[in-house]
Amino acid sequence: MTSDHITVDHAADIDRQVRVYVVVFVALLALTLVTVAVSYLDLPPAMAIAVALLVATVKGSLVACYFMHLISEKKLIYVVLVITAIKFVALLALPAVTHSNGFWIDE
Amino acid sequence: MEIPYTFEVRRDTGLTNGKIGLWLFLASEVMLFGALFASYILIRTGAPNWPRGDTILNVPLATFNTIVLISSSVTMVMAWASLVRGSFATFRIYMGATILLGFVFLVVKYFEYSHKFHDGLYPSTNNFLAIYFTLTGLHMLHVAGGMALNAWFWGPGAKLWKTNPVWFTNRVEHSGLFWHFVDLVWIFLFPTLYLL
Amino acid sequence: MTQPGAVTAPQPHVAHQSHHEELGFWRQYVFSVDHKVIGIQYAITGLLFLLFGFSLMMLMRWQLAYPGAALPLVGNLFGEARMPGGTMLPEFYNELGAMHGTIMVFLGVVPLAVGGFGNFVVPLQIGAPDMAFPRLNMASYWFFFLGGVTMLASFFVPGGAAQSGWTSYTPLSVLAGTGQTMWLIGMLFLITSSLLGAVNFITTIIQLRVRGLTFMRFPFFVWTQLVTSFLLLLAFPPLQAAAIMQMMDRVAGTSFFMPSGLVVSGQVLTAAGGGNPLLWQHLFWFLAHPEVYVLILPAMGIVAEVIANNTRKPLWGYRSMVYSLMFLGFMSFLVWAHHMFMTGMGTAMAAFFQTTTMIISIPSVVILTALLISLWGGSIRFNTPMLFALGFLPMFGIGGLTGLPLGFNVSDIPLHDTYYVIGHFHYVVAPGTIFALFAGVYYWYPKATGRKMNETLGKIHFFGSLVCMNVIFMPMFLMGLAGVSRRLFDGGETYAFAQPVLHLNVVSSWGAWILAIFQIPFIFNFFWSIWKGEKTDENPWQATTLEWAAPSPPPHGNFLEPPQAYRGPYEYSVPGAARDYTPQHEA
Numbered sequence: 001m002t003s004d005h006i007t008v009d010h011a012a013d014i015d016r017q018v019r020v021y022v023v024v025f026v027a028l029l030a031l032t033l034v035t036v037a038v039s040y041l042d043l044p045p046a047m048a049i050a051v052a053l054l055v056a057t058v059k060g061s062l063v064a065c066y067f068m069h070l071i072s073e074k075k076l077i078y079v080v081l082v083i084t085a086i087k088f089v090a091l092l093a094l095p096a097v098t099h100s101n102g103f104w105i106d107e
Numbered sequence: 108m109e110i111p112y113t114f115e116v117r118r119d120t121g122l123t124n125g126k127i128g129l130w131l132f133l134a135s136e137v138m139l140f141g142a143l144f145a146s147y148i149l150i151r152t153g154a155p156n157w158p159r160g161d162t163i164l165n166v167p168l169a170t171f172n173t174i175v176l177i178s179s180s181v182t183m184v185m186a187w188a189s190l191v192r193g194s195f196a197t198f199r200i201y202m203g204a205t206i207l208l209g210f211v212f213l214v215v216k217y218f219e220y221s222h223k224f225h226d227g228l229y230p231s232t233n234n235f236l237a238i239y240f241t242l243t244g245l246h247m248l249h250v251a252g253g254m255a256l257n258a259w260f261w262g263p264g265a266k267l268w269k270t271n272p273v274w275f276t277n278r279v280e281h282s283g284l285f286w287h288f289v290d291l292v293w294i295f296l297f298p299t300l301y302l303l
Numbered sequence: 304m305t306q307p308g309a310v311t312a313p314q315p316h317v318a319h320q321s322h323h324e325e326l327g328f329w330r331q332y333v334f335s336v337d338h339k340v341i342g343i344q345y346a347i348t349g350l351l352f353l354l355f356g357f358s359l360m361m362l363m364r365w366q367l368a369y370p371g372a373a374l375p376l377v378g379n380l381f382g383e384a385r386m387p388g389g390t391m392l393p394e395f396y397n398e399l400g401a402m403h404g405t406i407m408v409f410l411g412v413v414p415l416a417v418g419g420f421g422n423f424v425v426p427l428q429i430g431a432p433d434m435a436f437p438r439l440n441m442a443s444y445w446f447f448f449l450g451g452v453t454m455l456a457s458f459f460v461p462g463g464a465a466q467s468g469w470t471s472y473t474p475l476s477v478l479a480g481t482g483q484t485m486w487l488i489g490m491l492f493l494i495t496s497s498l499l500g501a502v503n504f505i506t507t508i509i510q511l512r513v514r515g516l517t518f519m520r521f522p523f524f525v526w527t528q529l530v531t532s533f534l535l536l537l538a539f540p541p542l543q544a545a546a547i548m549q550m551m552d553r554v555a556g557t558s559f560f561m562p563s564g565l566v567v568s569g570q571v572l573t574a575a576g577g578g579n580p581l582l583w584q585h586l587f588w589f590l591a592h593p594e595v596y597v598l599i600l601p602a603m604g605i606v607a608e609v610i611a612n613n614t615r616k617p618l619w620g621y622r623s624m625v626y627s628l629m630f631l632g633f634m635s636f637l638v639w640a641h642h643m644f645m646t647g648m649g650t651a652m653a654a655f656f657q658t659t660t661m662i663i664s665i666p667s668v669v670i671l672t673a674l675l676i677s678l679w680g681g682s683i684r685f686n687t688p689m690l691f692a693l694g695f696l697p698m699f700g701i702g703g704l705t706g707l708p709l710g711f712n713v714s715d716i717p718l719h720d721t722y723y724v725i726g727h728f729h730y731v732v733a734p735g736t737i738f739a740l741f742a743g744v745y746y747w748y749p750k751a752t753g754r755k756m757n758e759t760l761g762k763i764h765f766f767g768s769l770v771c772m773n774v775i776f777m778p779m780f781l782m783g784l785a786g787v788s789r790r791l792f793d794g795g796e797t798y799a800f801a802q803p804v805l806h807l808n809v810v811s812s813w814g815a816w817i818l819a820i821f822q823i824p825f826i827f828n829f830f831w832s833i834w835k836g837e838k839t840d841e842n843p844w845q846a847t848t849l850e851w852a853a854p855s856p857p858p859h860g861n862f863l864e865p866p867q868a869y870r871g872p873y874e875y876s877v878p879g880a881a882r883d884y885t886p887q888h889e890a
Binding site: 017025 | 120127130131134138141144145149153161166170173174177180183185191192283284287288291294295298299303
């Protein structure tokens with residue numbers, strides 16, 4: 001059996017995809033260099049954290065959207081990920097819950 | 108007995124079992140690493156002082172490793188694209204490259220670790236190193252797991268291509284999803300541990 | 304995006320039609336990939352662990368009722384290191400306490416409710432031939448088994464099993480003996496098992512439901528399993544992370560949970576410090592509050608099935624029950640810190656968690672009320688499963704209502720460390736969830752074996768258990784309100800203010816031991832009925848849901864021909880119909 005079943009429908013599609021992958025790859029490399037370069041600038045901590053996390057988020061989104069095909073995924077996967085995202089936010093609230101002024105008496 | 112929708116798509120969800128299963132697994136992984144990130148933030152914000160990563164860790168080496176892992180993500184997705192195009196030979200090359208790049212990552216990490224140990228820096232030294240070793244150690248386990256999975260599809264698992272290419276392509280895509288996730292975790296680990 | 308699977312592929316493996324006849328003993332009963340065999344494996348292992356955990360508690364109850372007295376008959380079996388001369392040492396009491404909690408929650412109730420009933424019933428109720436990933440399913444069971452073996456083995460390491468409570472609070476647990484390391488390893492196995500199981504359940508329910516079985520036609524039990532699986536999937540990983548960090552603290556000497564300058568027995572510890580003991584509590588309760596719903600939701604599902612079947616009426620307010628369930632699942636991640644009011648929480652945070660806790664009680668009440676109203680006007684059949692289901696309603700009600708004072712900071716602080724809390728959550732889990740699980744055993748037993756369990760023995764089991772459960776747990780509320788601490792190995796003997804209520808310890812203990820006697824009819828019935836029970840056809844309860852369309856016991860692959868769902872799950876007593884039930888699979 002040949003793999004014609006797959007290629008017939010998607011040959012043109014996949015060529016376009018591969019070009020996107022290459023562009024994303026270059027963008028990821030560039031952003032890696034940006035984030036390293038910024039770290040040598042010795043920005044104030046708040047600024048440094050904001051920039052580093054922003055760059056990481058952009059990179060992560062590129063990977064998720066294009067390499068993991070999330071940009072055009074089925075609705076069900078989005079539902080699962082939205083539920084996860086809500087719980088994830090609750091989880092990340094945990095340090096804030098512990099350290100915010102007046103929330104825990106000893107802080 | 109046949110389980111439905113192992114490789115054919117269920118019409119109303121538009122998905123195969125494997126793909127849903129893999130995304131659910133990744134959702135749990137998000138919560139696993141999320142909990143460790145939250146712990147990192149909690150401990151760091153509670154600490155009177157905290158070393159900047161680049162005063163202890165080797166940034167150029169980690170930058171190199173970041174590039175290695177990003178490249179392996181590209182070769183992974185190219186391996187899958189080769190299968191979609193029907194070219195098994197190109198798949199083997201790209202998949203081989205992915206495994207090789209994963210191996211390079213681990214070797215670099217080995218040198219980083221042994222250099223730290225040589226300098227007398229252990230997980231017990233302080234909480235920065237504790238979180239560094241725990242997070243990167245767990246991430247390395249994931250890299251090794253992903254490599255094992257990829258090696259299976261490069262080697263013995265590839266027999267499936269001859270009998271059911273659609274299913275095989277799907278499985279490689281799922282293996283890729285995991286591999287990209289491992290890459291994604293590193294994309295966040297790199298700045299938080301090394302640069303901040 | 305490109306979907307290679309979207310293209311019609313030629314069907315390979317057509318030659319594999321009915322190969323289940325050829326399987327040998329090991330593949331068929333031990334390393335089976337059949338969801339029904341795995342479900343029964345889970346159920347029997349879970350029941351055995353329930354019995355084991357119960358036995359640990361009976362030992363503790365002796366020490367609480369008669370502090371310092373030598374235990375007759377069996378006291379000398381535990382060796383000089385644990386019970387010299389038959390008298391229990393505090394360390395052994397702590398082992399029993401920690402392991403009773405761990406075993407009941409993680410090795411007894413959850414495996415039985417989710418692994419056992421979920422595995423056996425869910426694929427049948429959605430008309431599927433098996434779970435979506437049968438081999439993963441087998442792996443789940445064996446990870447669970449390994450976890451159980453690790454927990455049991457921990458009794459035999461130097462220093463004995465874990466002694467820091469089932470919550471393993473730090474820094475106490477970090478400083479504890481080898482048993483705690485075993486506990487962490489066991490938990491990692493159990494977490495892995497649950498995660499694989501959760502992935503499998505969600506995929507199965509979404510993908511393998513038969514034609515016509517839309518989400519709003521799901522039996523309520525399937526809904527509870529779906530929500531439960533999401534809770535397991537997303538709540539367990541934080542505990543996994545916490546277990547990894549505690550393991551690092553214990554093995555690699557890190558200080559995730561070790562504060563600076565900790566003094567133990569007059570000695571300053573040498574650890575690096577800088578950690579936060581509260582972090583463990585946060586991560587633990589981030590799992591363990593959703594875990595409470597993992598314990599209770601499948602129970603509600605079973606009760607709903609049994610009540611609809613035996614009132615011969617549709618469930619009242621099915622949709623509101625489903626929406627309440629989803630809301631419960633969502634809110635259960637936002638209430639965890641109400642277990643931590645004692646940690647010195649500030650007022651702003653306490654206000655937030657009190658509010659979310661009060662909000663989350665609403666959907667539970669909606670579900671319970673809907674079940675109660677479902678009884679109204681029904682021609683109720685009082686068979687054993689129904690008795691247990693009916694017993695569940697007031698017992699869970701008592702458990703739930705006594706929880707309200709614990710949800711408020713002000714009333715929680717005096718009650719939190721007392722027996723009141725023990726009484727509260729045991730009412731939810733013991734006469735609550737475990738009664739529902741018994742209802743499930745009696746209800747689905749004919750599907751698994753083709754025979755019914757004996758009704759008379761079942762009724763003895765039910766009424767005996769109902770009385771004993773209340774004798775055990777009701778006194779705990781009184782002791783708790785009197786202020787008796789729940790963490791004392793002598794039951795509060797040395798405290799003057801506890802003296803007026805101490806005799807209640809004896810009442811509780813005798814309740815527990817007599818409860819054990821009333822489990823004998825069940826154990827006998829369970830095995831005797833396999834061979835001698837009344838033979839039944841595939842639908843002995845005249846039920847409507849899809850599992851009753853399969854033969855009893857169902858063969859590998861379940862249905863003789865794939866069923867299709869034509870209607871909602873509970874079409875009982877439809878006006879104008881020939882019979883008082885119209886099965887889902889009938890056109």
